Amino acid sequence: MKILVTEHVAQEGLDYIRKNNIEIEGKMNLTPQELAQIIGNYDAVITRSGTRITKETLTNPGKLKVIGRAGVGVDSIDIAEASKKGIIVINAPGANTIAAAELTTGMMLNALRKLPTAHYSLKYERKWDRKKFMGVELSGKTLGIVGLGHVGSEVAKRAKAFGAKCLAYDPYIKKTKALDLGVELVEQFDEILERSDIITFHTPLTKETKNMMTKKEIDKAKDGVILINCARGGIINEKDLYESIKSGKVAACGIDTFEKEPATDNPLLDLDNVFVTPHIGANSNESQINVSLILAQQIVNALLGRPYQNAINIPFIKDKMSKEHRLYFDLAEKMGSLAAQLTEGRPSQIDIVMVGTRFEEDVVEKAFDVPFNYQPFTIAALKGFLEFSMSDSVSYMNAPYVAKELDIIVSEAKAKNYENYNNLLLMKIATDKQTKIIGSTLFEDGTQKIVLVDEFRTDIAPKGIYLYVINKDKPGTIGKIGTILGNLNINIAGFHLSRQKSGFAMSFVELDTQPSQEAINLLKKIEDIELIKAIVFN
Numbered sequence: 001m002k003i004l005v006t007e008h009v010a011q012e013g014l015d016y017i018r019k020n021n022i023e024i025e026g027k028m029n030l031t032p033q034e035l036a037q038i039i040g041n042y043d044a045v046i047t048r049s050g051t052r053i054t055k056e057t058l059t060n061p062g063k064l065k066v067i068g069r070a071g072v073g074v075d076s077i078d079i080a081e082a083s084k085k086g087i088i089v090i091n092a093p094g095a096n097t098i099a100a101a102e103l104t105t106g107m108m109l110n111a112l113r114k115l116p117t118a119h120y121s122l123k124y125e126r127k128w129d130r131k132k133f134m135g136v137e138l139s140g141k142t143l144g145i146v147g148l149g150h151v152g153s154e155v156a157k158r159a160k161a162f163g164a165k166c167l168a169y170d171p172y173i174k175k176t177k178a179l180d181l182g183v184e185l186v187e188q189f190d191e192i193l194e195r196s197d198i199i200t201f202h203t204p205l206t207k208e209t210k211n212m213m214t215k216k217e218i219d220k221a222k223d224g225v226i227l228i229n230c231a232r233g234g235i236i237n238e239k240d241l242y243e244s245i246k247s248g249k250v251a252a253c254g255i256d257t258f259e260k261e262p263a264t265d266n267p268l269l270d271l272d273n274v275f276v277t278p279h280i281g282a283n284s285n286e287s288q289i290n291v292s293l294i295l296a297q298q299i300v301n302a303l304l305g306r307p308y309q310n311a312i313n314i315p316f317i318k319d320k321m322s323k324e325h326r327l328y329f330d331l332a333e334k335m336g337s338l339a340a341q342l343t344e345g346r347p348s349q350i351d352i353v354m355v356g357t358r359f360e361e362d363v364v365e366k367a368f369d370v371p372f373n374y375q376p377f378t379i380a381a382l383k384g385f386l387e388f389s390m391s392d393s394v395s396y397m398n399a400p401y402v403a404k405e406l407d408i409i410v411s412e413a414k415a416k417n418y419e420n421y422n423n424l425l426l427m428k429i430a431t432d433k434q435t436k437i438i439g440s441t442l443f444e445d446g447t448q449k450i451v452l453v454d455e456f457r458t459d460i461a462p463k464g465i466y467l468y469v470i471n472k473d474k475p476g477t478i479g480k481i482g483t484i485l486g487n488l489n490i491n492i493a494g495f496h497l498s499r500q501k502s503g504f505a506m507s508f509v510e511l512d513t514q515p516s517q518e519a520i521n522l523l524k525k526i527e528d529i530e531l532i533k534a535i536v537f538n
């Protein structure tokens with residue numbers, strides 16, 4: 001196997017890869033066209049923020065299986081395209097946190113005390129200007145942290161050590177996390193704007209966070225506010241920042257990440273009180289070794305078929321789920337398969353409802369860098385459903401994309417209860433011909449059961465072979481089914497009958513062997529049978 005490395009990555013990770021008998025080829029400064037041309041010759045590619053992996057890069061993916069991002073932000077990678085092509089995107093969350101948090105703290109001090117300007121003035125202009133360099137202290141100030149993830153949390157600890165009061169805005173974290181850090185979590189971003197002396201951003205670049213700070217938001221902030229962006233260019237609108245620095249509304253800012261990088265001709269560089277670094281947040285020896293080692297281990301695991309973590313486009317790791325959730329996950333996939341076998345017509349919508357306390361807390365946190373943010377049960381149900389007609393081309397990774405390409409609307413919801421079920425996975429499928437509802441649950445002892453099909457209650461284990469029968473609820477039908485199956489030497493292993501006031505009955509007849517089409521045709525001839533289908537759970 002062979003891995004392409006397109007940017008500088010610490011030696012430690014590369015050594016680890018070589019020890020696992022995987023070759024490495026370093027090719028720096030490739031043009032996008034050159035990268036697209038050669039990427040398919042490699043099993044994996046390792047990049048940093050300077051390499052963009054776009055749809056065009058992946059036109060001929062060849063044998064590429066893994067894109068490794070030596071860092072956190074994956075906004076430089078087209079995740080949707082990688083997922084559609086079955087390529088795993090792996091990053092190294094948390095590995096460069098301390099470097100980024102320390103740089104941010106330094107940026108705050110630069111902005112508060114103008115250290116780089118004082119340094120320049122003495123060293124290069126030989127001026128002893130003590131009056132000019134009056135600053136303000138971090139102690140006693142209010143710091144607004146936007147995004148209380150890995151970096152935001154470490155920035156909070158450092159700012160608190162300096163005596164600052166920390167507020168945070170992050171609608172996706174647990175309240176206890178902020179509480180444990182001694183940070184006041186606010187509900188609205190506006191509160192950060194109104195109360196903070198310094199605002200620092202630590203979110204990924206997403207649809208929500210792009211242009212989160214424009215003139216409108218800056219105007220709501222305190223006069224003389226200090227802004228720090230060591231997360232991603234584009235979170236603060238650079239044009240509006242430029243105007244606000246010029247007008248004095250923003251006293252100073254510290255920027256490590258820019259809308260367009262390299263940012264050597266960025267107009268912000270012309271302004272005093274704009275303190276800049278060339279995207280070096282992660283550049284410490286320690287963090288680069290961490291990133292390189294963690295990433296290398298995960299890539300090697302993925303390539304050698306061992307368990308791996310941090311895959312951005314498979315936002316859940318089955319091994320990390322509780323045993324119960326793993327059973328529900330498998331059950332969801334079987335339910336999807338059953339739905340595909342029972343449903344008629346072209347599907348237009350699939351709704352998954354997670355009912356009960358077992359699903360109250362999300363199994364996976366919201367992942368910001370993936371286009372679809374479903375819980376694993378939804379993905380499993382989708383995979384089970386789509387796989388029936390599309391076989392191996394559907395994976396956990398691409399199931400939501402395949403659904404989208406088929407114009408199937410997918411929705412996910414939670415409910416406290418449903419009829420008298422406490423914990424239930426419900427799958428509702430709408431097609432151009434019908435709507436079907438299937439419900440499944442787990443018994444106390446871990447037994448998986450399908451318990452609902454439309455208006456019928458049932459109790460079948462999702463394994464083996466069944467005949468699904470809908471018939472007019474009249475005497476003799478079941479006997480006739482038994483006789484025909486007996487004559488064909490097909491053994492009945494179980495019978496699950498459900499009746500409805502409507503005058504119809506639904507049965508799942510468990511069989512030891514799969515009935516031939518000839519058998520199904522014979523059974524269809526029985527009077528009062530409305531529908532009969534063979535169902536196979538793999």
Ligand SMILES: NC(=O)C1=CN([C@@H]2O[C@H](COP(=O)(O)OP(=O)(O)OC[C@H]3O[C@@H](n4cnc5c(N)ncnc54)[C@H](O)[C@@H]3O)[C@@H](O)[C@H]2O)C=CC1
Nearest residue numbers: 073100147148149150151170172202203204230231281282
């Ligand atoms: N300058 C550099 O070299 C480095 C930059 N970074 C960047 O810093 C950022 C933070 O990195 P980590 O803390 O490691 O990521 P993380 O994923 O641990 O934390 C991100 C936090 O942002 C929150 N968030 C997402 N959308 C939000 C929204 N609309 N409003 C408020 N909060 C929101 C999430 O809930 C999460 O807690 C990322 O963009 C990463 O790429 C990270 C390391 C080095």
Ligand SMILES: O=C(O)CCC(=O)C(=O)O
Nearest residue numbers: 048049050071072073282
């Ligand atoms: O080291 C890099 O490539 C940039 C680090 C970074 O921005 C990140 O990890 O998100």
